[in-house]
Structures are given as C-alpha cells and as structure tokens.
Amino acid sequence: MRNQAFDRHASLVVLIVDDVPENLAVLHDALDESGYTVLVANNGAAALERARQTIPDVILLDALMPGMDGFETCRRLRADSATRIIPVIFMTGLTETEHVVAAFSAGGTDYVTKPVRQSEVLARIGAHVQTARLMKQARSALDAFGNAVLAVTPHDGRIVWQTPLARQWMQAYFGDDGDAATPAALAAWLAGLGAGAAPQPLTVIRGAARLVFNAPDMRSGEQWMIVLREESDTARVQALMALFRLTQRESEVLHWVIQGKTNRDIGDILGMSPRTVNKHLEHVFEKLGVETRTAAATLATNKMRSSG
The missing domain is CATH 1.10.10.10 (Winged helix-like DNA-binding domain superfamily/Winged helix DNA-binding domain)
Structure with a gap:
C-alpha cells in the first residue's frame, strides 16, 4: 500500500482513517481498483491535517481509535469551514443505538458496520459523493452569477457552508476569523435576527469598500441563507457614469x-x-x-x- 501523490482533478478522492493497518490495506485496494484516488491516515490528528490539505470528496472514518477517536475527529472536521461539508461515513463495530446516535451527533453523514462489506462501502460512497458534487456545483453556479452565499444554523449562527466567493470575502474582511468561526459582528447580527429584529442588512467597512450581508429568507428552522454583496465608492461612481x-x-x-x-x-x-x-x-x-x-x-x- 502506498500513500500516493495524486492529481486532484483526475478522480474522486477518498480519505480512509483507521488505526489498524490491515483495515487500511483492504479498503485501499478495493477503492483503488474501483477508480478512486485513495489517501490514508492512521489517527485523528493526521486525518484533520490531510483533510484540510486535500479536501477529499468523502471520508471513511473509524469510530474507535486511540487518542482522538472518530467522534472527536468528526466534530473538529465540522468545526472547520474548509472541511465541514465533506461527507463523513463512520466505520464501526458498535451497532448499539447510543453509538449510532453519537456518530450522527458528531456530524457523521452515514455509517457502515464492521466487518466492512466492500460492496456496501462502494455503494454508500457513490451516493454521498454524487450528492456532494451536485451541491458543490450549485454553490459554484451561485458564484458564477456573482452571488456569494453562506448558510448558517439559526440557533447558534454557525457557518455550515459558504461558496468560494463568500469565503474569499470573509477572509478579506475578517482575516482568520472569517475562516475558522463566525466573526463577532456577524454573530451579533444573526443573534438579533433570531431574537426577532427586523432584517436590516449588516454592513462591514474596510477602507473604501463595504461588505453587505442580507437575510432574504429566514423561514427555515434548519439553515438561513445569507447573501453577501461587496460595494465600493469607486464601483458606484463608475456605475453612475455608465448609467447616466x-x-x-x-x-x-x-x-x-x-x-x-x-x-x-x-x-x-x-x-x-x-x-x-x-x-x-x-x-x-x-x-x-x-x-x-x-x-x-x-x-x-x-x-x-x-x-x-
């Protein structure tokens, strides 16, 4: 088994996380033969680093590992804006209800039981990767039409996902805070909306430019879509010249x-x-x-x- 270099655009990428080398070898060979590019990690810390570096299409994650277990690893993946949208399929021999609930509570997308059946794993990966790719295409399409969008959970203001253009603007206006967590100004504005405040836009100023946040539809109890728009004095002056x-x-x-x-x-x-x-x-x-x-x-x- 080799931890190969790869062309990110050549095939779908699967990251396998398991502390047992024999399990890694079996899954690696099966996925490799099916045309996937396979990456491996044998502990939670390595998985987090590898996931952030490569942004795989799906992660197969062992639930029980020494040190940082799969549940904590998944929670950290979901806390990072760069990795939180990656589908995570838990692999576990624990079929009791409490462990299944723990997997989903940690942010897992699905689970398979050990000993893993290769045909089942391939079917689950195929289904989740297809869904993730469609969602990614939809977000990219939003950017292509100049619509930067991020989604937040209403109860805590956590950023669930954001289009590439939204991430670019968030980092430009908030620095590292715009990538790791919900910035304080945005969190306060979202909290006001959750408390019933009128949905007035939030404007964040940086020099002569402004980043404007709008919440056009807050009917969903699961996710609010926040639309971002960048404005600048120079752009407005140019627009007025052209229009009139x-x-x-x-x-x-x-x-x-x-x-x-x-x-x-x-x-x-x-x-x-x-x-x-x-x-x-x-x-x-x-x-x-x-x-x-x-x-x-x-x-x-x-x-x-x-x-x-």
Whole structure:
C-alpha cells in the first residue's frame, strides 16, 4: 500500500482513517481498483491535517481509535469551514443505538458496520459523493452569477457552508476569523435576527469598500441563507457614469448626494468649493431629468438596484 501523490482533478478522492493497518490495506485496494484516488491516515490528528490539505470528496472514518477517536475527529472536521461539508461515513463495530446516535451527533453523514462489506462501502460512497458534487456545483453556479452565499444554523449562527466567493470575502474582511468561526459582528447580527429584529442588512467597512450581508429568507428552522454583496465608492461612481452618461466629477458628486452629504461635505471630500459642487449638481439634475437632490438620489439608487 502506498500513500500516493495524486492529481486532484483526475478522480474522486477518498480519505480512509483507521488505526489498524490491515483495515487500511483492504479498503485501499478495493477503492483503488474501483477508480478512486485513495489517501490514508492512521489517527485523528493526521486525518484533520490531510483533510484540510486535500479536501477529499468523502471520508471513511473509524469510530474507535486511540487518542482522538472518530467522534472527536468528526466534530473538529465540522468545526472547520474548509472541511465541514465533506461527507463523513463512520466505520464501526458498535451497532448499539447510543453509538449510532453519537456518530450522527458528531456530524457523521452515514455509517457502515464492521466487518466492512466492500460492496456496501462502494455503494454508500457513490451516493454521498454524487450528492456532494451536485451541491458543490450549485454553490459554484451561485458564484458564477456573482452571488456569494453562506448558510448558517439559526440557533447558534454557525457557518455550515459558504461558496468560494463568500469565503474569499470573509477572509478579506475578517482575516482568520472569517475562516475558522463566525466573526463577532456577524454573530451579533444573526443573534438579533433570531431574537426577532427586523432584517436590516449588516454592513462591514474596510477602507473604501463595504461588505453587505442580507437575510432574504429566514423561514427555515434548519439553515438561513445569507447573501453577501461587496460595494465600493469607486464601483458606484463608475456605475453612475455608465448609467447616466455623467462625467467622473458629476458621478462623484451624485454618489455623495446619495450618501446624504451636503454640498459643503462633498466639497471637503472632493477638494472643491461648495459652489463648484453645486455647478456639477445642476448638470446632474439636467441629465437625470429631475429638480431636487432627493429625486436625483432616489432615481440613481433605484436604477443601480434594477441594473444589478
């Protein structure tokens, strides 16, 4: 048996975790002959490291191992945003109800009993891998259309899964906290929603950019889908220029009018006199076909929303 190097895209990857070499050898050969790329680990710590490095398509996990057992290993896999969506199939000789419940409580997807029947293992792996792949494709499709989404459990705000784009933004705005756990600002916002607060967006600011969280549907008691949108002053100015054929200065003035700034405020921000700001604003009114600041802000905001 060899712990082979592999091409991650060549075949489906299975990680087997068992402290008994004979068990590893039998399963390795059966899966290898069936076309899977097989990785192995003989303890919980090694399994966690291997899973995070390679993100296998499914994990076969022995329930009883010295040191960190399979139940604790699974709990740690589920606590890590990088590995929590991987299907975990427990292998156990423990068929009592309490042990089956423990496996599922730890986050297990399924279980098979020892001695393991190869045909059963292959059938279970095939079913769970197919489901996981379909879910992964759906999440990637969300990203492809510019929709960054994460799912959280309502009762504790734990992030269950997130699309690649959502993970990228979470890490950019929250650093390591955005990958390991639910950041404090997001957790507080989710707790407020769970307490019945009106679903107002959460905005996290980083320099000139903003990450906006929305909860469009909170009817499910199992998972809430949170939609993320990144905004920036530069992107808004460019959008206003394209939508209304404004000059860059006119777009910048309109952008800050939308933010509720006065002419004096805008002058301070853009480095011009309030009188010059007013001149630009007159041109904006003419191009938008409106007569007031409120009308200009409302029209521009609605147009950007509909075009997005």
